[in-house]
Amino acid sequence: MLVKCEYVCTAAANSVLFSPFVGVYRVNEEITCTALGYPEPSIYWESVVSNATRTVVTGPLLRITEDMVGDNSWQCRAVNVIGSTERLHRFRVLGM
Numbered sequence: 001m002l003v004k005c006e007y008v009c010t011a012a013a014n015s016v017l018f019s020p021f022v023g024v025y026r027v028n029e030e031i032t033c034t035a036l037g038y039p040e041p042s043i044y045w046e047s048v049v050s051n052a053t054r055t056v057v058t059g060p061l062l063r064i065t066e067d068m069v070g071d072n073s074w075q076c077r078a079v080n081v082i083g084s085t086e087r088l089h090r091f092r093v094l095g096m
Helices: none
Strands: 002-008 024-026 030-036 042-047 056-058 061-063 070-079 084-094
Touching: 030 042, 030 070, 030 084
Parallel strands: 002 030, 024 084
Antiparallel strands: 030 061, 042 056, 042 070, 070 084
């Protein structure tokens, strides 16, 4: 299952669109974050955790893995020379 998370990046207003919202995933599914902007932004995912250890995934694709079973918070960030915008996605991962 491929889920597309759409973001619109603008230099002036940081207008952000998130679609669709899915709250539950299974191991081996993927979430794709896309962003529109000029110049074209770089995209990465960052885990949001309460301790100091964070995971960063470079690129638009976040693959759901076994170690993510349970509640998760991940932030997708789009960055270009004009600025950045991000969107938080909270979801649950079910085991196999």
